[in-house]
Amino acid sequence: MNPGNTVHHQLLAAAERGDDAGVRAALAAGADVGARDAELRTPLLLAALGDHVQAARTLVAAGADPNAQDRRHDSAWLVTGVTGSVAMMRVLLPGGPDVRLRNRFGGVSVIPASERGHVAYVRAVLAETDIEVDHVNDLGWTALLEAVILGDGGPAHQEVVRLLLAAGADRGLADKDGVTPLTHAERRGFTELAELLRSAR
Incomplete structure (x- = not known):
């Protein structure tokens, strides 16, 4: 095996394990911070998938690209959602x-963060970035629609809906069939969510 390939593999493996010392050693040995595995995953993406924060910090400091996407179109940034x-x-x-x-x-x-009820993440990403709260995905769904359609209507999804509305989410944006978040909430029997959506200004 090419020695260069070996050190790149060591970097990928260390990032996947969350081994910050191993990441530093591989970088010092000349590993490419943008190396990719067979699925086109970078060390930073592997670190993000495992939530290995210190290894990711080292990789970002070394110039790793948080936007590099793999075969599934995942990137380190997208994985955080x-x-x-x-x-x-x-x-x-x-x-x-x-x-x-x-x-x-x-x-x-x-959008996936809202679907999963990741309250702290939704709060932080809305406050600390200029992410588009009303972005519509290929299914025709916004973060607000996903929180209602794919959520469980419980406290976490209620708080996500509050956060999205407070950030200016348009409660009138309907899905491809013309069904609004409020109508979805009513159909699913999510009374608390429906009340939130009715009272939103």
Whole structure:
């Protein structure tokens, strides 16, 4: 095996393990911070997937790209919306993430975070970036629609809806069938969510 490939592999493996010392050693040995595995995942993406914050911090400081996407169109930045890791989100910000970057469903990071009820992440990403609160994905859904349609209507999703509305989310934006978030909430029997959506100004 080419020695260069070996050190790149060591970097990828260390990032995936969250081994910050290993990441530093591989970088010092000349590993490419933008190396990719067979799925086109970079060390930073692997660190983000495992929520290995210190390893990610080292990689960002070394110039890693938070926007580099793999075969599934995941990037380190987009993954934070799935994991809900506020710490990882903040570590990536100095790397200049593109908050408009789209995942394989055409969504930005706040959409999967809203679907999953990641309250702290939704609060932070809305407050600390200029992410588009009303971005519409390929399914025709906004973060608000996903929180209602794919959420469980419980306290976490209620708080997500509050945060989205406070950030200016348009409660009148309907899905591709013309169904609004309020109508979805009523159909699913989510009385608290429906009340929030009715009272939104």
